Amino acid sequence: MLGPGVAWYLGIAAFLFATGAFGVLVRRNPLIVLLSLEIMLNGANLALIAFSRHAANGAGQIFALGVMAVAAAEVCVGLGLVVAINRRRLALDVDEFSELRG
Amino acid sequence: MLAISAGGVIVWIVWVAAGFACLASGVAVVSFRNPFFSSLALIANLASLAVLYLLLSAEFVAAAQVLVYAGAVMVMFLFVTAYVGPRREPPWAGGPSWQTIGAVAAAGAIFVEIVVVIGLKAGGRLATSPSVGSVFGSPGWIGRLFLTDHLLAFEITSIVLLVAAVGGVILGSHTRRSNARVDAAGEAG
Numbered sequence: 001m002l003g004p005g006v007a008w009y010l011g012i013a014a015f016l017f018a019t020g021a022f023g024v025l026v027r028r029n030p031l032i033v034l035l036s037l038e039i040m041l042n043g044a045n046l047a048l049i050a051f052s053r054h055a056a057n058g059a060g061q062i063f064a065l066g067v068m069a070v071a072a073a074e075v076c077v078g079l080g081l082v083v084a085i086n087r088r089r090l091a092l093d094v095d096e097f098s099e100l101r102g
Numbered sequence: 103m104l105a106i107s108a109g110g111v112i113v114w115i116v117w118v119a120a121g122f123a124c125l126a127s128g129v130a131v132v133s134f135r136n137p138f139f140s141s142l143a144l145i146a147n148l149a150s151l152a153v154l155y156l157l158l159s160a161e162f163v164a165a166a167q168v169l170v171y172a173g174a175v176m177v178m179f180l181f182v183t184a185y186v187g188p189r190r191e192p193p194w195a196g197g198p199s200w201q202t203i204g205a206v207a208a209a210g211a212i213f214v215e216i217v218v219v220i221g222l223k224a225g226g227r228l229a230t231s232p233s234v235g236s237v238f239g240s241p242g243w244i245g246r247l248f249l250t251d252h253l254l255a256f257e258i259t260s261i262v263l264l265v266a267a268v269g270g271v272i273l274g275s276h277t278r279r280s281n282a283r284v285d286a287a288g289e290a291g
Contacts, residue, residue, distance in 0.1 A: 003113030073266030080273030
């Protein structure tokens with residue numbers, strides 16, 4: 001395998017996952033929370049594909065494609081929620097949506 | 103382990119460029135105030151990730167990444183951002199400061215944990231990877247895997263997408279009537 005070893009790719013994946021987790025925890029705009037979730041999913045995807053290449057096995061790539069489909073579904077529902085919230089003229093702030101806290 | 107050859111040097115240069123673009127655009131997505139610019143930064147992130155997938159000889163996944171993510175999902179993101187309108191939010195202000203400190207601690211802990219585990223448990227074994235043929239990662243190969251070994255996952259994926267589409271339609275439709283019902287219930291109560 002030319003170029004850097006798989007461990008370097010895993011380092012990038014770890015950094016992306018940590019960045020996305022930080023964004024999910026800190027940001028309050030639901031759109032940016034969704035974008036940060038996408039970064040976390042992509043970090044996991046990069047790790048899956050790196051291990052798929054390392055093991056010379058296709059299952060990791062199949063799993064990565066499944067993750068992409070799940071991410072598309074999540075974006076569909078999440079953006080539907082954002083649009084529904086916006087139609088009710090509520091503030092787009094995830095800290096405000098605490099009615100289900102109990 | 104460095105392979106000293108012209109091809110290896112070129113792959114290293116591409117890897118450094120794509121990896122740096124990937125990390126920088128990831129940080130940009132989290133730190134921009136305007137969700138519109140965050141979406142644009144995520145498109146750059148997805149494109150540089152597709153380059154990394156190509157370096158890992160996953161050609162079909164890289165193409166699907168560009169087509170599905172950067173092409174379809176991000177267009178939807180940009181459309182909704184434009185529909186909702188510009189709402190600026192200071193990135194770090196808002197929320198008590200212990201929340202930010204806790205988030206930094208949690209994200210740093212995740213990163214350190216992953217790196218330490220990779221370094222301790224798998225560092226030596228990850229240095230060399232077996233060589234694969236040119237079929238590895240090609241669309242035909244992926245398609246054959248999907249329709250033989252992973253047929254159940256393929257079908258379940260289609261069901262997940264169908265359910266999500268139905269949920270999106272339900273969330274987006276006839277909110278006016280349900281709004282009226284909620285308002286009437288609020289006035290009655």
